[in-house]
Amino acid sequence: MKKIFRLVAITALMVTTLWSCVDKELTESRYLASATTTAQLYTQAEDGTLSPAGAFLRGTEVVAHPNCVERVEGARFVKVVLEESELYAPEEALVATLREVVKEQTIWVRTPATLLRDVESGKIAGFADKSSQLTVVDYDTMDHDGKVVTYKVRSGDVEGYIYGKYTVFTPEEAALRYEAEKYDPIHKAVKNPFGGGKAIGCDFYPVEKPKFADNPMPAACYSLYLNAGTNVLQKIEQYIALAKETKINTFVIDIKDNESPGYKADAMKEYSPTNYRRAGDKEALYKKVVSRLHEEGFYVVGRITCFKDSYFVKDNPQCAITDRATGEPFKHNKAFWPSGFDRRVWEFNVALAKEAVTKFGFNEINFDYVRFPDRMTSIENLVDYHNRYGESKVQAIQRFVQYACDEIHKVGAYVSIDVFGESANPGYTTAYGQYWPAISNVADVISGMPYPDHFSNNYYGVYKPWNHPYQILYEWGKRVQGRQEVTPTPAVVRTWVQAYNVMRHVDRNGIAYDAENVEKEIRGLYAAGLTGGYITWLASSNIEKYRQQEGAFVHDYYADWRNPDFHYDPNAPVVIEEPEVVAEEEMAATPAE
Numbered sequence: 001m002k003k004i005f006r007l008v009a010i011t012a013l014m015v016t017t018l019w020s021c022v023d024k025e026l027t028e029s030r031y032l033a034s035a036t037t038t039a040q041l042y043t044q045a046e047d048g049t050l051s052p053a054g055a056f057l058r059g060t061e062v063v064a065h066p067n068c069v070e071r072v073e074g075a076r077f078v079k080v081v082l083e084e085s086e087l088y089a090p091e092e093a094l095v096a097t098l099r100e101v102v103k104e105q106t107i108w109v110r111t112p113a114t115l116l117r118d119v120e121s122g123k124i125a126g127f128a129d130k131s132s133q134l135t136v137v138d139y140d141t142m143d144h145d146g147k148v149v150t151y152k153v154r155s156g157d158v159e160g161y162i163y164g165k166y167t168v169f170t171p172e173e174a175a176l177r178y179e180a181e182k183y184d185p186i187h188k189a190v191k192n193p194f195g196g197g198k199a200i201g202c203d204f205y206p207v208e209k210p211k212f213a214d215n216p217m218p219a220a221c222y223s224l225y226l227n228a229g230t231n232v233l234q235k236i237e238q239y240i241a242l243a244k245e246t247k248i249n250t251f252v253i254d255i256k257d258n259e260s261p262g263y264k265a266d267a268m269k270e271y272s273p274t275n276y277r278r279a280g281d282k283e284a285l286y287k288k289v290v291s292r293l294h295e296e297g298f299y300v301v302g303r304i305t306c307f308k309d310s311y312f313v314k315d316n317p318q319c320a321i322t323d324r325a326t327g328e329p330f331k332h333n334k335a336f337w338p339s340g341f342d343r344r345v346w347e348f349n350v351a352l353a354k355e356a357v358t359k360f361g362f363n364e365i366n367f368d369y370v371r372f373p374d375r376m377t378s379i380e381n382l383v384d385y386h387n388r389y390g391e392s393k394v395q396a397i398q399r400f401v402q403y404a405c406d407e408i409h410k411v412g413a414y415v416s417i418d419v420f421g422e423s424a425n426p427g428y429t430t431a432y433g434q435y436w437p438a439i440s441n442v443a444d445v446i447s448g449m450p451y452p453d454h455f456s457n458n459y460y461g462v463y464k465p466w467n468h469p470y471q472i473l474y475e476w477g478k479r480v481q482g483r484q485e486v487t488p489t490p491a492v493v494r495t496w497v498q499a500y501n502v503m504r505h506v507d508r509n510g511i512a513y514d515a516e517n518v519e520k521e522i523r524g525l526y527a528a529g530l531t532g533g534y535i536t537w538l539a540s541s542n543i544e545k546y547r548q549q550e551g552a553f554v555h556d557y558y559a560d561w562r563n564p565d566f567h568y569d570p571n572a573p574v575v576i577e578e579p580e581v582v583a584e585e586e587m588a589a590t591p592a593e
Contacts, residue, residue, distance in 0.1 A: 030064040030094040032056055035103040036169050037146035041087040042077065050077060053087050057146040058101045064094055102139050102148060107167040108174035109134065111203045114403045115160030119150055122350060122407040124343040125160030127389050131174045134162065163406060178205040178488060186486045194377050194431035197392025202438035206489045209444055212412050215363050218299055220558035221494050221533035223250035225541060228262035230280060232541045236289045240296055242546060246553035250299040252366060252535050255356050258308045258335055262286065267355050271348035274311040290360040302362040306349045308369040310336040319344050322384045330383050332373045340372050340396050340433060341387045350407045357413040364414040367404065370397060371432040393433030401442045414444040416494065421450030424479045436483040446491040447535065450476040451498040453506045466502045466511060470520035470570035477528025492532040497521040499536035499549060515551030522552065523568050526561045
């Protein structure tokens with residue numbers, strides 16, 4: 001085990017009684033135990049005093065001489081040999097087995113965290129808020145720094161498991177906020193005009209982002225989106241052929257969209273029989289598609305919509321946002337919404353994600369609709385969110401992302417979170433609970449959806465943003481960079497780009513988004529320094545439309561961005577032919593997101 005030479009400044013201990021060693025040859029193998037990550041050992045001076053020798057990781061194996069004991073003010077210190085050095089350890093710090101080295105009986109919560117019913121399934125027992133005191137019942141293993149990986153704890157009448165990385169050993173440590181002098185003024189200044197919650201209520205302790213050796217994420221993901229339609233997935237060879245002619249290296253495939261579940265998953269059978277019943281019998285097709293993509297070297301992402309799921313609400317009305325007047329699930333934007341505060345819906349979506357990773361081999365899970373309903377400000381008092389733990393919306397969303405990452409990382413996959421483009425705006429938290437720094441700090445990838453035709457005229461000072469995709473994405477990207485800069489451990493930014501034609505209610509001519517416009521979007525992102533790549537949002541996933549946009553997919557934008565001699569002029573004149581007529585079915589497929 002690693003030795004820690006962190007000297008403790010305490011007065012040397014005076015030996016009041018010196019015991020002679022009886023049977024000096026008697027030795028026993030022992031392990032250092034402590035109620036923190038380290039145990040203090042001591043050296044003995046010629047005058048018999050004991051002085052601190054340093055703090056050593058608990059679990060370190062030593063050779064103990066049980067018959068060589070010094071008594072200091074009623075405490076007993078046993079002679080030990082560690083790396084050929086003769087030291088003294090408090091008698092209570094020596095144990096016979098590694099299972100005994102963890103001595104803490106009480107811990108405190110530094111970062112609000114989910115309590116798990118059991119670690120393997122990820123089912124949820126409860127929640128532990130910041131500064132909560134927990135009684136230690138048991139633990140599993142320690143990491144290389146002497147920190148417990150998972151504790152079994154009791155909080156009131158709830159017993160469950162908590163990851164040790166979210167806990168500390170004193171209430172004073174638990175009350176601290178991460179680099180409060182630097183970050184608290186930033187987040188306190190963020191306003192909450194729409195009721196989404198105070199930014200300062202989120203947690204900003206650094207999060208270690210994983211890098212799976214057997215699952216490397218591309219430096220920049222150039223991604224095509226595929227919906228779960230059989231007519232799309234059965235054409236996978238056509239999409240592969242297109243991708244191989246370009247720089248496309250990633251595919252995003254629907255696992256579950258609202259009222260459009262992809263295949264009959266076991267998680268659906270357990271949590272939402274309606275999703276299971278309505279899903280296509282396509283497990284074999286999914287296996288074939290993901291396998292073929294992996295064979296060709298593509299990175300594959302599975303997309304799951306979370307808190308917009310009418311089928312789940314039908315099966316679990318107690319988990320829904322409800323109408324206060326009737327007690328019935330509240331229908332909003334033509335769908336029923338599970339409450340983002342409800343832990344059962346958390347369990348369902350994460351269980352579905354883990355199953356998809358283990359069954360098909362998805363490299364990453366992309367969660368969409370990780371938010372509360374939008375456009376609810378005027379009717380907030382008419383609905384009941386069933387907020388069991390008294391959380392704000394921004395807190396609940398960050399905590400779901402934390403739970404999802406912890407669970408999905410265990411099966412070796414990354415997690416990306418979709419957010420509205422608006423969440424990049426400085427100065428306020430959104431009404432639906434998406435606060436960019438809170439999500440970016442925890443997730444592996446954050447994917448904004450700044451579709452040009454979703455911006456109003458003159459937004460960020462850009463006239464008709466849908467006609468100026470480079471300018472609007474560049475301006476948006478600069479604001480994203482501002483949010484990333486106030487995030488201790490920011491996620492990779494990989495952005496959804498508009499690949500569908502401009503909607504007619506925005507522009508009555510139905511402007512076509514061809515290769516030129518898609519390229520301008522991507523160039524705008526890279527010009528702003530957002531280099532994690534892009535994902536095409538085309539709800540229909542129409543192969544012919546993608547072929548028309550092929551000119552946007554042939555570029556290695558990351559290489560261009562790194563090349564100091566590369567120059568791109570978004571204002572270069574182009575010849576525009578007659579505007580492409582927008583298909584009615586494509587317009588119908590374009591979602592509110």
